[in-house]
Amino acid sequence: MSSKTFMNMLLFIFTFVLPCLVGLSNGECDFEAIFNFGDSNSDTGGFYAAFPAETGPYGMTYFNKPAGRASDGRLVIDFIAQAIGIPFLSPYLQSIGSDYRHGANYATLASTVLLPNTSLFVSGISPFSLAIQLNQMKQFAKQVKEADQQDTKLPSPDIFGKSLYTFYIGQNDFTSKLADIGTGGVQEFLPQVVSQIASTIKELYNLGGRTFLVLNLAPVGCYPSFLVELPHNSSDLDEFGCMVSYNNAVGDYNNMLKESLKQTRESLSDASVVYVDTSSFLLELFQHPTSHGLEYGTKACCGYGGGEYNFDPRVYCGNTKEIDGKRVTATACDEPYKYVSWDGIHATEAANKLITDAILNGTYSDPPFPFQQHCDIQPIG
Numbered sequence: 001m002s003s004k005t006f007m008n009m010l011l012f013i014f015t016f017v018l019p020c021l022v023g024l025s026n027g028e029c030d031f032e033a034i035f036n037f038g039d040s041n042s043d044t045g046g047f048y049a050a051f052p053a054e055t056g057p058y059g060m061t062y063f064n065k066p067a068g069r070a071s072d073g074r075l076v077i078d079f080i081a082q083a084i085g086i087p088f089l090s091p092y093l094q095s096i097g098s099d100y101r102h103g104a105n106y107a108t109l110a111s112t113v114l115l116p117n118t119s120l121f122v123s124g125i126s127p128f129s130l131a132i133q134l135n136q137m138k139q140f141a142k143q144v145k146e147a148d149q150q151d152t153k154l155p156s157p158d159i160f161g162k163s164l165y166t167f168y169i170g171q172n173d174f175t176s177k178l179a180d181i182g183t184g185g186v187q188e189f190l191p192q193v194v195s196q197i198a199s200t201i202k203e204l205y206n207l208g209g210r211t212f213l214v215l216n217l218a219p220v221g222c223y224p225s226f227l228v229e230l231p232h233n234s235s236d237l238d239e240f241g242c243m244v245s246y247n248n249a250v251g252d253y254n255n256m257l258k259e260s261l262k263q264t265r266e267s268l269s270d271a272s273v274v275y276v277d278t279s280s281f282l283l284e285l286f287q288h289p290t291s292h293g294l295e296y297g298t299k300a301c302c303g304y305g306g307g308e309y310n311f312d313p314r315v316y317c318g319n320t321k322e323i324d325g326k327r328v329t330a331t332a333c334d335e336p337y338k339y340v341s342w343d344g345i346h347a348t349e350a351a352n353k354l355i356t357d358a359i360l361n362g363t364y365s366d367p368p369f370p371f372q373q374h375c376d377i378q379p380i381g
Contacts (some may be wrong), residue, residue: 029375038107045110046091073349079356089332106133160208183249221246225344317343
């Protein structure tokens with residue numbers, strides 16, 4: 001073999017063969033955008049764009065200021081965006097500084113899957129339910145298709161078939177009534193929640209969507225806020241300090257969601273409808289934090305009261321109130337990277353990163369969804 005032939009062969013291998021063996025290269029990804037639907041677990045600023053009120057220490061770890069996120073730093077949706085090489089998602093409700101070329105985020109804090117009634121709204125449930133978020137998406141798609149293509153803040157009209165559609169919603173449907181009607185009462189309307197998610201996926205499919213990731217319900221029985229506020233006795237706590245009955249109810253809902261998504265998948269043969277079991281991984285973090293480089297499971301970083309949970313529902317993270325004749329402030333710990341729970345209700349950036357790592361490797365997805373086969377994954381450190 002001549003040296004010229006050998007060099008040509010090497011050139012062919014490095015140019016065509018190796019990229020096929022190792023997957024996509026040069027930061028390429030099958031997904032050019034993300035459209036997210038959710039609640040505070042994935043809200044990147046929608047709620048506070050509508051109702052400006054956020055204060056520190058939210059955002060202290062990454063953004064160095066409040067950034068519309070219920071965490072000390074980045075959320076799972078932020079890490080997924082970074083991993084596939086697109087910017088953080090702009091909230092749909094944010095009118096200033098938004099860029100929608102790589103998708104939009106419809107999630108807002110305290111959102112539910114089902115439409116809230118008046119009494120729920122008064123008690124702190126957002127008006128931006130999943131049905132409203134879907135309508136916002138439809139309006140966005142209509143505007144994109146009708147827009148002047150010189151608009152540099154909007155994607156091209158063919159973006160909807162090249163996007164990832166993510167759902168992280170349902171927790172508020174589950175928890176908003178727990179104290180009043182218990183797990184048995186809540187389970188009566190959970191089939192409606194599951195049905196609404198499935199029908200939303202089908203409507204997004206009609207808009208062109210083909211890849212859907214649905215994150216399941218977190219193990220609320222381990223959250224400091226619910227451990228303080230929900231009725232239970234010591235016999236209901238497992239060896240890790242989590243409430244068994246509530247986590248069992250979560251498991252029932254998640255099984256229902258998984259089955260519904262399976263049926264949806266079968267009805268949309270050319271779509272990927274993926275159930276993501278973040279609940280199992282979060283439970284692992286709460287129960288064995290030290291195995292994952294953390295230290296505290298069921299104790300909040302930002303809160304008031306210290307003790308086992310460091311959570312007092314009378315004064316939330318960052319707020320100052322008068323309690324028992326004394327003016328107190330719920331402050332943040334110095335090392336949030338050692339905690340699973342940020343403020344008793346939401347996860348820290350450290351926990352969100354670990355959750356994202358688990359999602360990206362596909363081991364918690366059904367069916368398995370290895371991102372590496374679709375994208376050249378970028379570092380998310």
